[in-house]
Amino acid sequence: MRNRINLLLRTIKNNKKVIENYFFMTLLLVLNSFFGLLIYPFIIRSLGKDTYGIFVFASTIVNYFIYFISFGFDLYGVRKISENPSNTAIKSVIVSKIFSTKIYLEIISVLVFSILLFLFPTFKKNIDIYIICFFMTLVNIFFPTWYFQGIQKMRVVSFIQLFFKILSLPFIFIYVKESSDLLFFTIIMISSSLLGSFVAFFYLIKIENLIIRVFHWKNVYDYVKESSYFFYTNIANMSKTETIKLIIGIKYGMGDLAIFDLAQKIISIPMILLSNINGALFPKIIQNFNIEYLKKILNFERLLGLFAIISVILLGKFAIRIFGGNSMELAYPLSIILSFTIFIFLQTGVYLYLILIPKGFDRSVLDNQIIAFISIMIFILLGINFFNSIFVLPICLVLSGIMEIIYLRYKIKKEKLLYNE
Structure with missing residues (x-):
């Protein structure tokens, strides 16, 4: 002991x-x-x-x-x-x-x-x-x-x-x-x-x-x-969430945009506790890149992501009633869908900011965001064409995140940066 x-x-x-x-x-x-x-x-x-x-x-x-x-x-x-x-x-x-x-x-x-x-x-x-x-x-x-x-x-x-x-x-x-x-x-x-x-x-x-x-x-x-690769990466990354807000405001109205904003605020509660883990580790990883250490971080953040999803499912409705009232209850199912982006955010954060960027793979970071941006645009175009529902948009965001994880795992395995198999 x-x-x-x-x-x-x-x-x-x-x-x-x-x-x-x-x-x-x-x-x-x-x-x-x-x-x-x-x-x-x-x-x-x-x-x-x-x-x-x-x-x-x-x-x-x-x-x-x-x-x-x-x-x-x-x-x-x-x-x-x-x-x-x-x-x-x-x-x-x-x-x-x-x-x-x-x-x-x-x-x-x-x-x-x-x-x-x-x-x-x-x-x-x-x-x-x-x-x-x-x-x-x-x-x-x-x-x-x-x-x-x-x-x-x-x-x-x-x-x-x-x-x-x-x-x-x-x-x-x-x-x-x-x-x-x-x-x-x-x-x-x-x-x-x-x-x-x-x-x-x-x-x-x-x-x-x-x-x-x-x-x-x-x-x-x-x-x-x-810094141009980081610029293109930021623009592509930002365009995903901000474009969704624009579409909601224009297509569904400012009221629905306020509801979506509340859903985002709800998932920000677990997000604020988790999102800076990789940012805080970034300076240390730059100075000392350790594969075994990174594997432990990756597994730990997977557990944290799952815990965040469960937390939103159990406590989200209660939080929305307190902050938004009964008229904003649509934010609850939206927040559940958006909670999966926390898990995705943590995983992609390790791949990007603790592995690829410290190793100088700036181009791969950009490629990842291009894939994410193109995929979400395709998902949105297909989604709003077949379904007239605000729920299509956060689902598209989650699907785009899954595409990011698939690409990043492929790239890291190919370059043998973390996985040797």
């Missing part, structure tokens, strides 16, 4: 940074998810599901631009910083080049977004909501979560997020009372995120002592080229 305790203590000591990084990365997701769930019953009853659906739809549109501006740097940046965690000069160059590139991408995004606003009547109807939501793109620039993940100081991000989310609560409860207050709600949500991003940027300069400057676009081309 004493030997087991000593082994456990040694394991904790040897993985102190990993455990700390995982804890604060998870805490960050807990804060975001819990905050959304905390205000959800109040917001859905104050604004109504159709009005709240407008906010979800606007956020979905803006997410395309956020992923474009990210350009895969969230993964690429973590890898670069993890390789140079103590060199301030090198870190300053890395952050400056990524910051500069995102500024240029932001300018392109503003131009494209402006054209969309004046071309499509859908955007003109609630143009003020779309414009305010678009300011979230600045958060991606000034709040480099990837940097803090790379230096394994995610506690800083968590504390900043916690402070500004708590600060926003009284404003939400005071100024959001009815459907006409959607503008106030949007301003409060975006402003709290923006303020947090500016504080994080200030922390980089004053506490981390980074010298951040803007490079000419010609001097950042190497970073754009090296």
Whole structure:
């Protein structure tokens, strides 16, 4: 017994940074998810599901631009910083080049977004909501979560997020009372995120002592080229879930989009506890790639995925009644279907972020997302053509994930990265 305790203590000591990084990365997701769930019953009853659906739809549109501006740097940046965690000069160059590139991408995004606003009547109807939501793109620039993940100081991000989310609560409860207050709600949500991003940027300069400057676009081309696979991967990955939201909003209405959003929030409860495991392990795997260690991680995460599915089945209906009320009960079967994506997410996360990326198989990561994107588009086209039901869309998402697992297992076996048989 004493030997087991000593082994456990040694394991904790040897993985102190990993455990700390995982804890604060998870805490960050807990804060975001819990905050959304905390205000959800109040917001859905104050604004109504159709009005709240407008906010979800606007956020979905803006997410395309956020992923474009990210350009895969969230993964690429973590890898670069993890390789140079103590060199301030090198870190300053890395952050400056990524910051500069995102500024240029932001300018392109503003131009494209402006054209969309004046071309499509859908955007003109609630143009003020779309414009305010678009300011979230600045958060991606000034709040480099990837940097803090790379230096394994995610506690800083968590504390900043916690402070500004708590600060926003009284404003939400005071100024959001009815459907006409959607503008106030949007301003409060975006402003709290923006303020947090500016504080994080200030922390980089004053506490981390980074010298951040803007490079000419010609001097950042190497970073754009090296991170291009991650960019294509992110775009393909994001397109799966965001396209589903767009289809629901356009084909089934903003009310059904709000119900789907609640289903996603329900599965986020187990997801927040599990999704950052691979992210926390990523810096350590980069420094020490161990096959036996990875096999244990893979088997452990399979059990966690199954546990997450069972949890949603047993507790999902109760959670939906609390947060959404009887009018949102359709979210329960949707959440059960979506819970299978947690299992898929954990498995593909090990294959991608702990095996292929550390070994430099960036092209395979892109190929996987291309397969996932093409497959989900085919499934959706076939599904909505034969079945006029919102359930078709999350089922397509799960089937696409299964296609990912099949491809990734094939690739890893072929390259003998994990399996030798």
